[in-house]
Every structure is written in C-alpha cells, then in structure tokens.
Amino acid sequence: MKKHANFLRCVAAAVALGAVPALAETPADTLLMARNIDAISTFDPAQIGEVVTNEMIQNICDSLVSIDPEDEASVVPAMAKDWTVSDDGLKITFNLVEGATFPSGNPVTAKDVVWSMQRVLKLGFGNAATLTEYGFSEETAETDFVALDDYTFEMNLSRPYPIALILQAVASNRVANVLDSEFLKGEEVDGDYANKYLTTNSACVGPFALRQWNAGEVVILEANENYYGPAPKLKRIIIRHVAEAQAQRLLLEQGDIDVARDLGAEDLRDLKENPDLEVVSTPLHQLYYMGFDSAKPEFADDRVRLAFKYLVDYDALADTVMAFLGVPRASVVPLGALGALDEEEGQPFSLDLDKAKELLTEAGYGDGFSARLFVGTLPYVAPIAQHVQENAAKVGIDLQIEQMANAQLFSAFRGRDFDTIMLSWQTSVPHAHGMLSRHAVNPDNSDEAGLTMFPTWRASWYNEDFNKRVDEALFEKDEAKQIEMYKQLQLDHMMHGPFAYMFQLLDTAVLGSSVTTWKWNAFRVYYADIEKG
Amino acid sequence: MSASDLAGSAASNQSAPSIRWGRVAREVLRTVASVLVTILGLLALTFFIGRLLPLDPVLAILGDDASQEAYDRMVVQLGLDKPLWQQFLTYVVNSLQFDFGTSLTSGKPVTEDILRVFPATLELATVAMILGTGLGIPLGVIAAANRDTWIDQVVRVLSLIGYSAPIFWLGLLGLTVFYAGLGWVGGPGRIDILYQYDLTPRTGLYLIDSALAGRWDIFADVFSRIVLPASILAYGAMAYISRMTRSFMLEQFSQEYIVAARAKGASRTQMIWSHAFPNIAVQLVTVVALSYAFLLEGAVLTETVFAWPGFGRYLTTALLRADMNAVLGCTLVVGLIFITLNLLCDIFYRAFDPRTR
Numbered sequence: 082m083k084k085h086a087n088f089l090r091c092v093a094a095a096v097a098l099g100a101v102p103a104l105a106e107t108p109a110d111t112l113l114m115a116r117n118i119d120a121i122s123t124f125d126p127a128q129i130g131e132v133v134t135n136e137m138i139q140n141i142c143d144s145l146v147s148i149d150p151e152d153e154a155s156v157v158p159a160m161a162k163d164w165t166v167s168d169d170g171l172k173i174t175f176n177l178v179e180g181a182t183f184p185s186g187n188p189v190t191a192k193d194v195v196w197s198m199q200r201v202l203k204l205g206f207g208n209a210a211t212l213t214e215y216g217f218s219e220e221t222a223e224t225d226f227v228a229l230d231d232y233t234f235e236m237n238l239s240r241p242y243p244i245a246l247i248l249q250a251v252a253s254n255r256v257a258n259v260l261d262s263e264f265l266k267g268e269e270v271d272g273d274y275a276n277k278y279l280t281t282n283s284a285c286v287g288p289f290a291l292r293q294w295n296a297g298e299v300v301i302l303e304a305n306e307n308y309y310g311p312a313p314k315l316k317r318i319i320i321r322h323v324a325e326a327q328a329q330r331l332l333l334e335q336g337d338i339d340v341a342r343d344l345g346a347e348d349l350r351d352l353k354e355n356p357d358l359e360v361v362s363t364p365l366h367q368l369y370y371m372g373f374d375s376a377k378p379e380f381a382d383d384r385v386r387l388a389f390k391y392l393v394d395y396d397a398l399a400d401t402v403m404a405f406l407g408v409p410r411a412s413v414v415p416l417g418a419l420g421a422l423d424e425e426e427g428q429p430f431s432l433d434l435d436k437a438k439e440l441l442t443e444a445g446y447g448d449g450f451s452a453r454l455f456v457g458t459l460p461y462v463a464p465i466a467q468h469v470q471e472n473a474a475k476v477g478i479d480l481q482i483e484q485m486a487n488a489q490l491f492s493a494f495r496g497r498d499f500d501t502i503m504l505s506w507q508t509s510v511p512h513a514h515g516m517l518s519r520h521a522v523n524p525d526n527s528d529e530a531g532l533t534m535f536p537t538w539r540a541s542w543y544n545e546d547f548n549k550r551v552d553e554a555l556f557e558k559d560e561a562k563q564i565e566m567y568k569q570l571q572l573d574h575m576m577h578g579p580f581a582y583m584f585q586l587l588d589t590a591v592l593g594s595s596v597t598t599w600k601w602n603a604f605r606v607y608y609a610d611i612e613k614g
Numbered sequence: 615m616s617a618s619d620l621a622g623s624a625a626s627n628q629s630a631p632s633i634r635w636g637r638v639a640r641e642v643l644r645t646v647a648s649v650l651v652t653i654l655g656l657l658a659l660t661f662f663i664g665r666l667l668p669l670d671p672v673l674a675i676l677g678d679d680a681s682q683e684a685y686d687r688m689v690v691q692l693g694l695d696k697p698l699w700q701q702f703l704t705y706v707v708n709s710l711q712f713d714f715g716t717s718l719t720s721g722k723p724v725t726e727d728i729l730r731v732f733p734a735t736l737e738l739a740t741v742a743m744i745l746g747t748g749l750g751i752p753l754g755v756i757a758a759a760n761r762d763t764w765i766d767q768v769v770r771v772l773s774l775i776g777y778s779a780p781i782f783w784l785g786l787l788g789l790t791v792f793y794a795g796l797g798w799v800g801g802p803g804r805i806d807i808l809y810q811y812d813l814t815p816r817t818g819l820y821l822i823d824s825a826l827a828g829r830w831d832i833f834a835d836v837f838s839r840i841v842l843p844a845s846i847l848a849y850g851a852m853a854y855i856s857r858m859t860r861s862f863m864l865e866q867f868s869q870e871y872i873v874a875a876r877a878k879g880a881s882r883t884q885m886i887w888s889h890a891f892p893n894i895a896v897q898l899v900t901v902v903a904l905s906y907a908f909l910l911e912g913a914v915l916t917e918t919v920f921a922w923p924g925f926g927r928y929l930t931t932a933l934l935r936a937d938m939n940a941v942l943g944c945t946l947v948v949g950l951i952f953i954t955l956n957l958l959c960d961i962f963y964r965a966f967d968p969r970t971r
Contacts, residue, residue: 113807119931122674122719130677205687207679280721296720296727297931298923299807319807323921327786328802331794337801458934488936492670531682 106336107595110316112611115323115332116342118300124291125279126197126255128206132507135255137300137320140608142258142285143310145175145194145234146248150610153602154419154511156248159310160189160259160286161234164248170241173248177232181286181309183261189286191228196262198226200274201255210534211254211509214518215242241556249510253604260285288313288609297322302608313609314598326460333358339593339613345460346404352591359596362405362589366415366515366603367507369407371469371581374500376541379452384444389501389581390430391437392472393465399584402464407584412571413520415585417603420513420554420567427571438476449477452500456482457490465583466503495533497541505586506536509604513567514555521547521574542579645960649953654706656949660942661705665698667938674718674936705942714943719935724943727928732947733818734804735917735924739909741821741844746851747902753852754859759886761864769856776853781846785919788842800839802921809835843920847913851905858901862894896967903955910951 107113120131126138139147146164149155161175181189199222202209209219216239217225227235238247251257260275261284268278275284283291288310289302302318321338323329329341330348334355344352353360371389373380380386395409412427414420421427441447456466463484470480480501485493493499508515523537523544524530532538550570557563592599598612672688673680680688689695693704708714714724757769792799800806805813805820809832816823821840824832866872867890875889914926925944932940 108808111808119719119935122935123721128675128677130679205676205681205684207677209684210679210681213681277716277721295730295923296717296722297731297927299810321803321807321921322923323802324927325786325802325919325921328789328919328921331789332801335794335801486934486936488670488674488934491673495673533682533685534679 107339107593109595109613112315112318112340112596112608112613113338114318114320114340114342115329115338116320117324118320118322119297119324121294121296121300123280124283124294125276126258126260126285127201127204127208127274128276128280129255130207136606137291137302138255138258138283139253139287139605140289140318141283141287141291141302142255142260143287144252144255144259145257146252148249148252148602148604150600150602150605150607153417153604154249156245156252159252160194166244170244171238173236173238173244174229175234175236177234178309179232182307183264183284183286184290184305184307185261185264185284187261187263188231189259189261190231191234192231193259193262194234194257195226195228196265197260198257199223200260204274204276207534208255211250211256215247215250216240243512243514243555246510246512246514246555249512250515253509258285289318311609314612315608318608318611333591333593336593336595339596340599341591344589344591346402346406349405349589349591357594359592359594360405360589361592361599361601362587363601364408364415364417364603365507365586365588366418366509366511367505367586368410368413368415368516368582369465369503369505369584369586371583372494372499372502372504372536372540373579373581374497374541375579376497377452377500379444379446379450380500382444382446383577384440385446386579386581387576388437388440388444388476389469389473390575391433391440392469392476393430393581393583394432394468394472395428395430395583397432398465398468402461403584405587405589406461407586409583410585411575411582413516413574413578413580413582414513414567414571415508415516418508418511418513418515420564420571422568422571426568429575432472434472434475437472441476441478447477449479451479451481454480454482455490455493455499455502456484457487457504458484462503494536494539497528497539511603513571514551517547517551517554517567517570517574520580521570521578522551524548537579540579544577547574645957649957652953653949656946656953657706657709658702660945660949661702663945664938664942665701667936671718671936671938709942709946714946715939717932717940718937719932719940724940727940728925728943728947730818731923731925731928733815734922735910735913735926737819737821738840738844738847738913738916738922738924739906741840742847742851742909743902743906745844745848746855746905749848750852750855751859751898754856755863755886755891757856758860758863758867759882766860769860773853773857776849777857780915781850781913782915782919784846784849785843785916788846789919792842799842800835802839802919804836804839804922805832806835806839839920843913843916843922847909847916851909854905855898855901859894859898862897863890866890866893896963899962900959903959907952907955911948 116133118133121134123129124134124138126142129135129138143159145159145161146156147159149157160177160181162178164173164175166173177189177191183189202212202217202219202222225237229235264284265275265278268275270277281294286309288305288308290305292303293299293301299322300320304313304316323332326343326345326348330344332338333341349360352358373386375381390411399407399409409428410416411430412422414422416424416427454466454470456462466482470482473480490504494502494504519535520537523532523535523542525532526538526541526543554563554566554570557566595613596611597614598610600607600610671692672685676684676688693701712725716722717724717727720727753769757766760766789802793801813820813823813827813829813832816826820836821833824836872885872889875885880889911926914930916922917924917927929941929944932944
C-alpha cells in the first residue's frame, strides 16, 4: 500500500510541475478572434467567395466606395472621394483620393482601378457575376472601365441602372477593390493577372494589411501605418482557427480570446446570461431556403412547392436550433433591403399540416410521393431537415435525407441533380433586386444555356412574367412605385416561386469584456473601428 | 565421417559468406520491388478513388456562382479534359517527385503544406506514443502476471474506458476540467499565438525548437498545451497496447519453457522479465508500430477539439473542400508511413526472430 501511496505522490508532483496557468487577458493593442477559417482558400478579391474571407478583404483592400458604417443602405466615399452621374444615367465619373500609396510605394491611380475591375471580368470567377449582372462584360471591359487621367475613373453603363444599386454592389462585393497593377503585372504567371500571387498575398491599400495566413491555423492582419484614411484603433487583428464551438467558448470564458464567432444556439443562450460577455447580432442579407427541382413532375406544380411552406414550425425552430442564428422569413427579399415586405407580410406561413395536405390533394398528390433531400454540414441543417422530414411524412411525403459536404451539395444543385435541397443564398446589395435578379429571373431554362449562376436555372424554374416584371421594377424611376412593384413581386413569388424560404440568417458574435466597440452590419465588419478598453 | 566429407564441408564453409551475400542482395531487391509495387498500387488507388468521389474540384476553385464558360475553362486548365490514363501518368510522374500540385485550400504547394502540418502531428503522436507505450506495456504485463485478481480487473476497466470513450467527449471534458476549471494546462492551440512568431521553426517540433532556442517560457507554454491532447491520445493507445501485452504474456505463461524455468526455481520477476517478456518483444513492436502509424495519420477529432493544426485536420478539411491535390498527397503520405513502419517491423523481425530468417 505504501508503494502505491508513493506512486500517487509522484503523479501529483508531476502534475503540479506541469501546471501552467492560462493567460488571463489578451494584449491591449491586439484583437484575438476565434473563428472557423477553414473556408478561406484565397485572398484574391476577384476570386473570394466565402463570407469569412470577404470580411477580411474588405478591411485589407479598399474599394472605390464603401458601405456606410452607420447606415448599411448608404454608400460613402473610399478610394473615390466623390462621383458624378451623367444626365442620361449611363456614366459615373469618380474622382479618386490623391496621395494614397500602395505598400510597394506606387501611387494609387485610376489605371489601377481599371486594371482591378477588368481583371474580375477576365478571370471569370463567381464574383464576375456582380458585374455581368449589370451589363458589363469581358468583351466590353476596355470601354466599360476607363481611366480619364491619374485620378479620374469612368464607369460606362449599358443601361440606366439605378446608380445607388451599382454603387452598393461595388461597395460590398469584391469587384472594385483597388489593386497595385504596376506591381502585380510583375507577378503574373501565364496571364493569370497575378491570381496565384494574390492567393496568399495582398497588394492594395486598406486600414489593415495581410501579414500572414496559415491555412487552418491563423490569419494575422496588421494596421497599415501609411493608411490615407483614419488610423485603425488597434495594431493587430489575429483570427485564430478554432473549429470547435465548445473550444471557442472555453477560450472566451477564460479570457484567452476577445471574440468568438461560431457559437451554436445553446452556447449563445448560456453566454447571454454571463454579465462579463456580450452577445451581438446583425441580420445578414442571406436566406436559408429549400429548393425543388421543377423539372420533376411533382415539383412542377406550384401547389406542391407551396405545401412545403406549411410543413415548417418556424417559431419553434427560431426558438431552438436557430436561436441567435436566424429569424423566420418567407419572402425572397430579406428584411432591411429596399422594397422588402415588412416582418409580418414577409412571413405569413406557419405549420399547418391540413393546409399542406389540401394543397397536395389538389395537385393530385394526396397519396404523397418520395423524394431525396440534400443538405450540407452546418450544425443547424440536420435538425431542420429532420423537422421537415417528420412533418412531410405526416402528409404522405417520404423524404430521404442525404447529408454531404458543401462542395458536393453545390455540385448537385448546379448539375440539376437533386429532388429537394436546403442551402443558403446571400446577396451583396440591400436592394430587392439583389435576390430577385437571381431567384425570380431565369433568362433561358434550356440545359444548353448552362446558366448555373441562376438558382432558378438550377431548379429548372422559368417564368417569363417574372423575368419581365423584375426588369421593369429595376428601371422604374418613381421609388414609391418601384417599392410597390417589388412588394407585389415578393407576394407572387411566395405563392409561385421555386423556393421555400425559411430563415433570414443572423451573424452573431460574443464579445469579451475587453472589447468596447464593435461595429458591423450585414455587409461589413469594420475592423478599423474596433476598440478595446 | 570420411576425409572427403570433411573436405566438402570445409569447401561449403568457405563459400558460405558469398552465398549469404547473394541471399541478402536478393532479399533487398525483393523488398525494394515489393515496396515499389505497393507504392504504385497506392498511387493508382488514391488517384482512382479521387476521381470516383462525387466532389467537384473545379467548383471548389471557382465558387458556386461561376459561369459555365469559366467552369469549362478551368476544366481545361486543370487538365481534367484529358484522357484518364494521361492524367494518371502525369500524376504518377509528379508524385514520384513529391510534386502534388497546389492545394486549393491554402494556395500553397501541397508538399509545403504537408511539411508544415506534419510536424504538429508527429510531435503530438510521439508524445502520445511515449506515454501510451510507457504505461501500456507495464500495465499489460502486470495484468497478465496478476491474472483474474483485482489488479487485472482494474486494468481491464481502465482499458475498456480507453477503448470506448469517444475521444471528442474526452477532449472537451479534459479541457473543461484541466484548462477551464483547474487551470493546470494550456488551452486549445499548439502554442500561444503571441509566442508563435518569436519561435523560428527548425524541426517544426515546437518542444524541440523552443528548447534549442533556450526559450523555456515558450517550452512551458507548448508543454502545457500538448500534455492534454497527448494524454487523451495516449489513453487510447495505452488501452490497446496493454490488452495486447496481457494476451501475449498469458500465451507465454502457458508455454513449457516457463514451466521448466519455474521448476528450476526461477523467481517470479525473473520468469516475467527475463524469460517471458523478451519473447513477446517482437510481437509488441508490431502492435506499437501500428498504433504509432494510426496516430501519425492524424487524430482528426483530437486535432479539431484542440485546434491543433495537424495532418489529420488538414486531410479532412481538404476532403470536405474537394481539394483533391491535397487529398491525394496526404493519402500517399499515410500510405508511405504504413509502408515504412511495416518495413521497419520486417527488418526488426528478421534481426530478432530467428524463425523468419
């Protein structure tokens, strides 16, 4: 027995020697943020498609204009100090700030803006759609974007699109982030417009500069001391990869990080009660929805798609799995966008199995049918899918859930190889057109057209009337009338559209007591304004 | 024995060394050939599995929103439009030069990524293996020597827990108790982020790098962070090793030579450590090597819970992101680890087990 006691004493001593107290606080000039950064695959503004990297690049590379931190529906100057619009509404002339320099020492000129915007079109990544949607194209890029002199840049439109919408798209997307063309031309490989170089480097002007990115480990941003705008409040932003929400929570509670970004509903509910921490949310212009393949006979009928909207207990989900993560929304246009239906009008559905059954019977599917339901891997996806599956079973629909990696999910959706599918769609403009242009418009439904950037095309859903009305609404000059047109479009889309929208997603973060200012909206997190006390 | 017999025997003795060298050369050649065939098989397997997986590397690069024209252009750029045999040939030639292409998820060459993430896993797995083997073997021997006593039962229960407790749960429990509750160990992550850039990686093994740099503050931080994940991994390895050791030892105890040794008056300690244990050493090497290989593959769940930027997480992320270059590169590395460890085991067997010669 004595031998055992000695052994235990040895173990206790070893443990005591190994014990190192955790750090109690983070440095005052550095923000330490825990986030799942697995999605980052590039820092090239023309290629970035992920929410995480988009947030960072907006703080690394200034665009022509920026979304107003105080009002997400407004645009404020950035690299362009002001702009004028021609009488015919086809030309925007931007005057650039003078004296801004890239890290290489090159001055920022209109030629850099031209090169940066043209390369978006020429590279043809997903972001190019932001420009092609408004009539810009690879073929016309040389005349679409013109440098009049070093500090005057001209954008030529093919149609008199609403200028506010164009500016919003430019501000919140990654199509006009001004890159150092002179320097990057030297980094080109096989005419790639320095895409390879920009994957892991930055060559632009912003409040912060990318110092380091180790995939799956960390991103370090450092304040740009030569920034032409107001100096950032903090010296460094460190975004540490912590995939597991529980680990993020522990780090935050221990004071080892300042901000946690990926906590689940349960953790958020607990942390809300913690007086040392603050849970903050902002609605995104992103909708979580269910899509149906209208090429399949059962889903070609409006009433079947409509029936699915009565199979969801929106409020119950909002209080549980979606708490802090989403609010019920059935309209195709998110709250906060110009022309959006209000909260009540935008969500008239509730769980009603009788109504669903009635619609199915009217459509000739009273005996139900079976279909596959493809879903991704986000934590709240499986519970929502199971919820819909259970209710669908009650009205005779047998849904077989197949969970898959996002890459596989997107592939199935784009390839029109699905029955039903759940995923989200984000628009980059606080304007009804942002969603309607993709979720109500389908220019050509043929397989050959391959219009994969239109979810409507992916869902094989085509409606000439919607195509026409969305276009008419866009060019309506009377704003009151335009808003009315958008509202009617939403109501009609709710009844006849290809998708069942369930939630408008929220971005939720938990701040440690050290963070005194945190500024964000649906389109940006303003790192330069973050303050610590 | 006649004079001619003696002469013949002498002659054969003289030629014996050259015969042995020939045999060794043949053995080496056979081994090299078998390794090459295995590697080629592995390359073929990884390549074709990669092509069969319903993942789209083009979408992974371009994003969900890309146009069909951009998609088609990228297919050509990646060489995915070429015949399969041609793609395979390119893959084999490149792989043999350790060129797995660029990772879509990091934008860097896969080889560079592997060299960055592998030391993290190597360090974790090695510490875990030292702990797991150091505890597992003695526990297994003690359990066998005290068969069906309370000691044996305790070891059995400990092993069963080690086998069956989900590592994810153990990790979170460990963090809650030892990091958040008691503050005995460091939090998730391999090193405090504020230290990371003070340390110049030489070997990539932070314990060694910090010691070489004489930065004992960093060493303490790294140690405080590795101790928990390594212990949790070690627990699983210990459970397996102790159960195997116990069963090997029990097999030896039933052998006649042990009975003979006891009859000759050998002490219990002598019988266990001098007679039985050396005879299980060779088998144990295989068990330990296999456990090590599994740990080197990367303990995905442990690495996820502990935000450990290791090989397992890298491979899993690559797979989920359809980063086929990285997946193929990593799979090949895992294969090579197994081949190397198997080869080492073989050599060890030949050296220490006369029956295999």
